[in-house]
Amino acid sequence: MATHDNTEHVSDAPDEAVGWESKLQYFLNSDFVRSAPYWGIPFVLMSIAVYGGIGYNFAISFTDYEGLGTPDYSALDLEMYAQALSSDAFIAAAQNNLVLLVGFTTICLVLGLFLAILLDHGIRFSEKFQTVYLLPMSLSFVVTAQLWLWMFNVESGILNLVVTTLGFNPVDWLGNPSIALGAVIFALIWQFSGYTMVVYLAGLQSIPDDQFEAARVDGASITRTYLRIIVPQLKEASVSAAVVLMVFALKAFTFLYALVGRYRPPNGTDILATLMVRRAFKFGEWAYSAAIATMLLVMALGVIGPYLYYQYKQGSL
């Protein structure tokens, strides 16, 4: 059987006669304990900061906690969830979130792919273009929001300068509720399509030139080459870019907040994150906001979950 100094198999020590001191000795010498300072501290910090926060949020969402004071955990129910699901403001915010999620992600991917393919053709100054497209991504939301606020201005904004020069009436980009969300998505696409472009470009450049040549020899047109041969190989890149974009879409709060400097974004662009922060920090409805936060988390998991599963199936996890 196991020897006594084999610290890896403490549990296998068969001898009833071994005293508790020796057992403790074995235990303290085990890899598990000795490695604890290295994995334990991050593990604990992570648990408290992230999962502790989620758990606390979850607990509060079942109470009726409001205003100042302490939450009362004696009467837990789903009332806040019911209240949220039956509220028009919540439904509208959830819809906007969904539109933002789908619209922003799809257009970003398509546009990024298009740009990547153009750059991959080795056009002149392609590196410079690459930098130009990627640059907005490096800017903070606060900067881009202010920039777009100026550009969207009805009277002096550059967008309306273009629109009126083309002979149309000026558009109230942020003031008109039916356009505002589109305007916000547009600004976000401007910021993030460069990112998708870079992801796709990396994917494209890893595809050997032989495939293009082989396709040409076989007489396939350029469109056909891309649609049938190249794009299908970019699945990995698409999935990872899409996940990052969707997560950004879910937390577009920063952009909206920076746009107007308050918790109420322009009409028609209220998303779950802004609604949640407004209910919590403006009105002190902690429980209600926690319920919204939980549902937002579920949505985010709904996005991430399939990706993780996909990665798992691929053996990358």
Add this chain to the structure above:
Amino acid sequence: MAEHGCSDESVNRRKYLKALSVGAAAGLAGCTGGGGSDTETTEGGSDSGGSGGDTETGGDSSGSTWDSQLEVLHGWAGGDGEAAVTALIEAFEEEHPEMDTNFQAVGASANVNLNATILRRLANNNPMSSFANWPGKNLERYSGALMDLEADVWDAEGFKDTMQARAVELCKFNDKMPAVPLGSHRMNNLFYNTAVFEEAGIDASSLDSVDALLDALETIDQNTDVTPMAQAMVAPWTNLQLWAQILTSQSGVDAYMNFIEGNPDRAAVVEALEALKTINENYITADASSISFTTAGQKVISGKAATIHQGNWVYGMFRADDSFNYKEQWDWIPFPGTEGIYFYHLDSIVAPSNNPSREETIAWQKFVGTKKAQIAFNNPKGSVPLRTDIDPSELTDFLAMTYEDLTDSEAYPPTIAHGLAVTPKTMGACKTAFGDNFMGPFKVEATADALIEAVSE
């Protein structure tokens, strides 16, 4: 068999120890990680200079009775508000040079960040010494966490006799007096660019009703290239505020008071909304929906817009421009149809209970109510003192006039958009009514329904 039993036992022990060590580490992390306060500290006090009484580096207690730091949160982070609070802080530090103070400006836009920070800190049981906020029904937000200053400040200094009775009433909350008033803004104003009014041929003194105002706006629209009115709609409160003026002008103070007390007259509500719709659809600048009131005020200064309705904080803004002077480039009338009425707004300094610096807070709150403090703060701020014994000659011309109106008007309806008239929840619902339905397209019926529902709850 015995082996298995032994193995199980030692696994259990291992689990137990693991749990124990994780628990200990968790406790440790919890202790070290939790204490940080994360407000943005903009030192309002220490670098104000000039007075010679710089804030202490602590520890210096030669003859001083103060042993805690006075921490005051306010939202005046820029422009006239910053100038006003700096003047106030300088005056206070002259008075109490030995006190350790920490004045923090939290964010700017309409107290959003300030209120959120206060709420969060009070909810986390981490109160500050004092904070700037509106008194009245607004204090509902902090219900149960307010300090009573009645004996230590109000009675000790005799403020009940020297402050306006109205302000005294608004500083009472649930049988306590947690606030000391600092200044009052008048809400029912119409500021106008004199050159534009002249060009359009409008006599401002003839504007005595909303209809007269609408006619005047139409005349400006026809006769000049200037946009008749500047309106800021990036946030809904400006619409709520203007609507309240129109309602009062058309249907009288009683209609307004009935509304805020929860007995709204739908016909009057709708009539006022119709007038506001006419204004918003025809006479305001096209970019109204994306600008704030400071930008709107600039439009009047630059002559791009003829008039603006706002609280008289825009006076603080106008005055900052040397080439834009009262009675010369701009002038003022009460909002048409509200002569003799002073729409009441109040800024105050509020103290939370469980106060971290009781004595310092009391000294500070006493100071806020002094003549010196009220004059120092209100002159740059564009608001007027609440004390009844101020010599108007200590105030600028425009403020002296407002101060006289403050002490001598027929009615003083409390402002709805600035916390005095209704609870924060109702105010939020009223703002949402405008935010959801009245930012263009302007849905009168839907807004009226939402407003009535908001106050009737």
